[in-house]
Amino acid sequence: MSLDWTKAFAPRALKLTASEIRELLKLINQPDIISFAGGIPDPALFPHAVLAETFHEILSNPETRGAALQYSVSEGYQPLREWLAQTYLPKVGIATHADNILITNGSQQGLEFLAKLFIGTGDRIIVTNPSYLGALQAFSLYEPTFVTVPVQGEGVDLAALETEMAKGAKFFYLTPDFGNPCGVTVPLDQRRAMLELAYRYGVPVIEDSAYDQLRYDGEPVPPLLALDNERVNQPRPLSEATAQGQVIYTGTFSKSIVPALRIGWVVAPQPVLQKLVLMKQASDLHTPTLNQMAMFKVADKIIFDHAAGIRSIYRDRRDAMLAAMKDFMPQGVTWTEPEGGMFVWVTLPEGLDAAELLAKAIPEIRVAFVPGAAFYPDRSGKNTIRLSFSVPPPERIREGIKRLGGLLTAAVEALKVKA
Amino acid sequence: MSLDWTKAFAPRALKLTASEIRELLKLINQPDIISFAGGIPDPALFPHAVLAETFHEILSNPETRGAALQYSVSEGYQPLREWLAQTYLPKVGIATHADNILITNGSQQGLEFLAKLFIGTGDRIIVTNPSYLGALQAFSLYEPTFVTVPVQGEGVDLAALETEMAKGAKFFYLTPDFGNPCGVTVPLDQRRAMLELAYRYGVPVIEDSAYDQLRYDGEPVPPLLALDNERVNQPRPLSEATAQGQVIYTGTFSKSIVPALRIGWVVAPQPVLQKLVLMKQASDLHTPTLNQMAMFKVADKIIFDHAAGIRSIYRDRRDAMLAAMKDFMPQGVTWTEPEGGMFVWVTLPEGLDAAELLAKAIPEIRVAFVPGAAFYPDRSGKNTIRLSFSVPPPERIREGIKRLGGLLTAAVEALKVKA
Incomplete structure (x- = not known):
């Protein structure tokens, strides 16, 4: 009764697969999760007043509203x-x-x-x-x-x-x-x-x-x-x-x-x-x-003023994450110290699988992050993690990294036992 | 010193050519032109007040503005x-x-x-x-x-x-x-x-x-x-x-x-x-x-109310165009009588070229339209014209069709002389 759509599609369509990050984002909206997953700006920092005012100006001015629409x-x-x-x-x-x-x-x-x-x-x-x-x-x-x-x-x-x-x-x-x-x-x-x-x-x-x-x-x-x-x-x-x-x-x-x-x-x-x-x-x-x-x-x-304002807030969050990493990450785990942006990139000892760790982290320690393999065209990098510091406040970042440090410490120990 | 970009592009890029309609639209902004060219809604009919109010509501409400942005x-x-x-x-x-x-x-x-x-x-x-x-x-x-x-x-x-x-x-x-x-x-x-x-x-x-x-x-x-x-x-x-x-x-x-x-x-x-x-x-x-x-x-x-309102205005414009077509088009020219939409489609006698006529119409009678060939994948239909009635008021439509009728009458006559 139905078409076989797979046969109808162009070959390129078969390459389309869901983004792990975006699928993940749908699942971690619970407020008790400390999320280092999304690469998103903090909505509390949006310039709401000037945006509201600007839209109102454009849409209430007979000289601009026609062209705007x-x-x-x-x-x-x-x-x-x-x-x-x-x-x-x-x-x-x-x-x-x-x-x-x-x-x-x-x-x-x-x-x-x-x-x-x-x-x-x-x-x-x-x-x-x-x-x-x-x-x-x-x-x-x-x-x-x-x-x-x-x-x-x-x-x-x-x-x-x-x-x-x-x-x-x-x-x-x-x-x-x-x-x-x-x-x-x-x-x-x-x-x-x-x-x-x-x-x-x-x-x-x-x-x-x-x-x-x-x-x-x-x-x-x-x-x-x-x-x-x-x-x-x-x-x-x-x-x-x-x-x-x-x-x-x-x-x-x-x-x-x-x-x-x-x-x-x-x-x-x-x-x-x-x-x-x-x-x-x-x-x-x-x-x-x-x-x-x-x-x-x-x-x-x-x-330019707005960007200076958000930089000072994101800088504090980055600093909180890097300080917490130093305090809580086990030996064998390394990470980047970014001069900007939203991300710290973590490399775990060979043999650890970030996707498996995420599957434990969400239910057990209520922390979310993105396993790094998705960013490798060849799907290597299984032992890497992307952490975003852009949204949680510094004390939540510290708490989240503390929990993650505990999970990773246990994982590194277990790896040693296995070896 | 520069790359040969043409060699760098994928074959599909070589198929990209400018839309005649959109290029044309850039040229006919002069107010004395009666344009039947653009397939655009009349901006005077946009529901400006409710749009302005709605944007303001969303952007000033702390519960909606974060998600909106x-x-x-x-x-x-x-x-x-x-x-x-x-x-x-x-x-x-x-x-x-x-x-x-x-x-x-x-x-x-x-x-x-x-x-x-x-x-x-x-x-x-x-x-x-x-x-x-x-x-x-x-x-x-x-x-x-x-x-x-x-x-x-x-x-x-x-x-x-x-x-x-x-x-x-x-x-x-x-x-x-x-x-x-x-x-x-x-x-x-x-x-x-x-x-x-x-x-x-x-x-x-x-x-x-x-x-x-x-x-x-x-x-x-x-x-x-x-x-x-x-x-x-x-x-x-x-x-x-x-x-x-x-x-x-x-x-x-x-x-x-x-x-x-x-x-x-x-x-x-x-x-x-x-x-x-x-x-x-x-x-x-x-x-x-x-x-x-x-x-x-x-x-x-x-x-649904808004659409009823714009329908009554566009209906008047369509009727004005169809009535004027009857009054001013020479024999041998035919056109569709649409039940809706924005367009009347005109077929000229074989041998007339709508693109050539447009090149005369803009300077001579200050009327713009779209030659129909652009809508034919095989670029046939040289003797067709798309007329849009959505923007000019009825009296301008009548005046424009009158002028166009004059141009087409002369063209049809010239064709007969040639034959």
Whole structure:
């Protein structure tokens, strides 16, 4: 009576599998759970008053409300594109032009468009191991061959990167600043070296800069796009759109203001951007105009002060987590000390399985985290854990890490007995 | 110094070309042009007050504003899904369940997801000739082989449909109710016959119902999904999600409330919907929560009354256009008389080229329209024109059609002289 849908679907659809993180998020809403699982901003820090006021202004003004609710161009709301090019991006050294920017539904949509633009079935793409899960999901849809280069405390393995770039690849994707999941910052000399490799082997670089406003200490390192700019585009902002450059950059307000308005952006050389605009048109016509107008006004008014405020709160939480890790983690467990972002990345002794530990942690100690294997395209990294410190207050973080330390201490002991 | 991007792109990217309509829309903003070009709702009819009030309520209430701005599930805002299943869709005879519904960024995103889900390179898909341009663009990205069946005043050519379905196809896409561009309503007996063919040959049907609230006269014809339901799903709404059925249905608030909040939906059997949810997650995580919450509240409060109000205004405009067509069009020009929607579809004598006429119409008579060829996958239909009556008031419509009638009369005369 029914179709066999599996036969009707395209091969790419068979690659679609549920995100373990998002499935998990549905299950841990109980208030007694201390969750280090979600990579989400703390909703208590949202700038509610200015958002409410801004939406009200736009929707009650006869001169703005019509445009806010009507079909619009696929490129994005022009004042927002101009503000990004002229005010926001120059602060991190990026020289660009409004016409090099596409507004997307969060940076996730930018990543999906780039996958759609570059990846033919079986094409090699290079990602770090581990990588942001959302990017892996977006890329997977287009059936690439994933090639990985390790990323650890010291950064990316450049020798591995050269080996893989030399073989050719559609792009190299990374989150160079305290990225999701592992919190590592790629040092400046490595960024320069990466770009040299990218130029030598003709591989585009996709730089995911979702956490750009969340640096808690240390000096900012210029984005790869800023370094790429030095080669070809001098003034900041540019006086006209550029066709030059080899780095494509994605950004978002999701971490610095709010996620659910879904406003992100892609910065790209003209030949890439023109294709992305057509893709946007075919995919959903345009990002909601009202959301773009509101986010432009709110960001222009508050973003730098607001970001300073949330940084001081997230910094305290990171510090609380790192202090508690020192006090409660058993020997043999190591972790990153991120300069920003939302994540501490934990490596357990070989032989421990984070997924098994999670299955015990939720019922026994009421603590949730994300097993790291999901972030490895090859599903290795079974002995890794992603801990997010963005939502619980410091004393809850300490309590959660204390409980987790107890669980891990017992697991490490049991492993020794077994060996 | 620069990459050769064309070589870097996937083959699908080479299919991306600018939409003639949307490029045109950018050029005709001058106030002295009478535009029949855009397929857009009249912004003067947007329910501004209730929208402003609703956004304010959500954003000033501490119990709702956090969730409105935080990451959310990919399926969509649950109360909206339930309202669609229990209140909105049963009114047109559709039996479904909240878990059979995905909320998308307008129905355009639903079409793009369905293309991504079904189309492998070279796969046959059946579309009407002409078809909604946005659908053709979304489908094109996945490099199908387009197979067309003619649609005209009497509906779809069923013999052609059978011939093509018998050869196999990933899906058959149509807009059965006064669709964009040609305004034709597919009669009930044809809908039943189409479904029988779809069952016989195992071809899924994608029913695009963007204009569902815009019927101006005549009896509503049940959607194909409602007829499909009769076979497998009886109660309305369903008490649990269904895996049965062969029709996938897309809808939107873009024509009935406002477009720029970008809220649409897909109704599909579970095996399809589960894949679409994963696709949504990989594509942009979720539709803006605030927009979904606001649209749910606004729709629940006003949609049926509001739609009745805009219907009476659009009906007057349609009537004004049809009356003017009778008065001013030369012999040899024919057009559809739509029962709803926004479009009158005009066929000129063979030998006239609507694109050439547009190039004269804008400077000479200050009237804009869309040449119909863009809606033909095979780029035939050069002698067709899409006229939208949704925005200008009746007297402007009459004036515009009068001017257009003059231009066409001269063109028809010139054609005769040439022959």
